[in-house]
Amino acid sequence: MKLLISNGHLIDPQAPENTGMSVLIEDGIVKGWLRNGEAPPEGTEVFDASGLLIAPGFIDLHVHLREPGQEHKETIASGCAAAVAGGWTSVCPMPNTTPVNDNAAITRYMIEQAERAGLANVFPIGAITKSSDGSELAEMGEMKAAGAVAVSDDGRPVPNAGMMRRAMQYAKDFDLPVVDHCEDKSLSSGGVMHEGKVSLLLGLKGMPALAEDLDAVRDIILAKETGSHIHIAHVSTAGAIEAVRRAKNEGVNVTCEVTPHHFTLTDKVVEGYDTNTKMAPPLRSEEHLAAIIEGIKDGTIDAIATDHAPHHADEKALEYDRAPFGITGLETAVGLAFNELVHKGVIGLERLVEMCSANPARIFNLQGRGTLKPGSIADITIIDPQRTWTYRGADSRSKSRNSPFEGWQFTGRAVTTIVGGKIVYQA
């Protein structure tokens, strides 16, 4: 099967000389580039992308697909459906399933479920420690062999520095990046929102920025010493961003991601006690948001990842203190990136694609992805930058609707998603 995507605006930071080019796909691979107007080989289907952006498929480094074990929140199939509807061709699920993805069998199961769904690619992240309880290393080598692309204990960050050091040393043997949710729980436990003026005003227990800063600094020092690659997940504080900036200057192998909600919202939105404003790390204050925007601008922040964390409506219909952390994000991310970053002039399209595709592919060593150079895998995100639309949870493909962006209007959305040369979503 041959498909030609023509007349669009091709954006590929890995191959910038691409003006006026069409992308020819054959058997799931980018066969080559044609000049717009050039006749494709016989039997080629043509997709007219006039007025649209053609980008290498977006890769979300941080999602929670809840399967196995919490299928009432999300399944791999429903999560992948939400992913492709949001323009994501690949997603990397965290290991906090039930049971925890701390062995090759579960890693393999997740990949098989994704293949069965036939929508987005799923690249699982394995656990650092067995059951993510911080005490014994998980079988990283076996998980890697089964298809895991990184390791993390995500929301249950390894509290013990000695264990974290060993984990980094061991992960390095398998070229696995260590994904680090930075939170010193001795400072944040019991907290439900950012600690600051708003938490004091609302009488809610705070999670200080300090908890993220300290853990980030600790793990950067460990990464420097071990020479391992650490990837700091959902960075949200000025302190952590500054630590990453310095570490990068010193040549430490550190990368980081930011979520759309952290570059969009502040803790002020917690004022109505809507539990869909509760997540970890929490929405921070103005000054942290400013530091995030600065980090996106100057390249300190490498990637945009959603931290898509579906929860059932009943679980969120609780007291703010008792409701679980997390919001959905796969379907709103591109809209938020356009609203908050592109249309506001924070970054250009090239950089957006870098943050959503080229860099994520590099960070998790996803060969043949993150670019549309001939020979690469034909994962493509096609975006209409001018399409105005409204997010409605009721129309969501995710099983959950725990989003603070209900009713938000966006300009810019993924209109066609191609995975392995196959159109899997069209808006």
Place this chain on the structure above:
Amino acid sequence: MADEATLVEKSRIMDQTRMERALSRLATEIVESNHGAENIYLVGIRRRGVPLAERLRDKIEALEGTKPLYGIIDITLYRDDLSTVGANPIVNRTELSADIEAKSIVLVDDVLYTGRTIRAALDQLMDFGRPRKVQLAVLIDRGKEHRELPIQADFIGKVVPTKQTEIVKVMLKEFDDIEAVGIFERPSE
């Protein structure tokens, strides 16, 4: 209530002098009926019954040499229309410093119309004790045909037959610039 500013005065029923005379007569009648001032307990109903009750008190004192007991009742909490949209009644204080037990109460109000205000005042009085009797004095009685409850006044300044569309206003210097009673109507559209 209609916006007061839009009301048009149709006719003037009393001026200051006639009000004065009517009150003097009421004071005399109250004293006569109660055989002196000793047992009388005047209770003004907020708002316009209060200054009227004060004046009656002074007139009775001038007549008899003794000041009758005097109090104020606010019927807001006893109204039967709290759930009516738009009523939004404001609570003021009831001041009955002297015990009403076995007293001859004379409720004082400006206008007797449907009788509902008096019903509320009676209910409230009963919550304060058991008076020997309760009488009612009003400056204006708009006529029996408007009554929604079996309530009549014992002392009446003037009976003024009115239509339902009309509004009788007793103007007192405590609240208004002048002392007078007028019939008002909403201007027809």
Place this chain on the structure above:
Amino acid sequence: MEKPFRRRDLLGIRDLNAAEVRGILDTAENFREINSREIKKVPTLRGKTVINLFFENSTRTRTSFELAAKRLSADAVNISVSSSSVTKGETLVDTALNLDAMDPDCIVVRHGSAGVPHQLAKVSRAAIVNAGDGANEHATQALLDAMTIRDHNGKIEGLKVAIVGDILHSRVARSNIHLLTKLGATVKVAGPGTLVPSDFGHLVESGLTMCPHVEDAIEGADVVMILRIQRERQDSAYFPTLREYSIHYGLTTARLELAKKDAIVLHPGPMNRGIEIASDVADSSRSLILDQVKYGVAVRMAVLYLSTGGSMGSS
């Protein structure tokens, strides 16, 4: 869901302006007289239903609301949900919808988590009155404190008020700071550094000062408000021992000497005698703790009246 036209929530003092606060206090002032009558009952809210929904135990606040409702002739129902529904797995929203289906006119809610009244207000048709939510607000407590102060000093504007103790976890402190500063008092707060975060100074725009020592806050004060120390805080290591707390932060006669000669002492109760307040201070004529309780009923009558349809007046 459409709310009835005249319903009005009281979620916190924070949402009110100074005129509204004065309006409630003035209305409460007019309700005081009813509580001194032989027959302490008026028919105002006859046929209305008030549900006291208490997820946290509080005999005093609940009794005060119940008396307030009954003296206004409302039907008052008390529900203690301390553990029943929550353990059965019913969500907060379910609980609210179930109660709402019984058509109450007002739900008075007390809960250990901040924001619960706000969450209920979004789904309920009844007026929601906050009777204390977590560390957020305790609106009627601040109103009755204000009534006590006003009754004693004749005004609130210009007064100096010291608030001493566990500010971090205190809804009483938050509501009082909002109320007192809105009405023009200046508030000084003090307590252990672990319980008086410095960011707290930003709670309101002006009129609030953080003091390093209890003595600084009390000096020259017209009103000294002592917060209750919750004993479980000690386990979280906010301070070493109750003994040390009472020595360094408790209100003793000597510390009270620093306040104005006629300064009054308030405490939201129940008191830990000998810990945050010395017994002789609690029993002295300057302590108006029982007045606070007394005015509580009038304040809650005013709040129930206003939230179900009455309007604010002045005496």
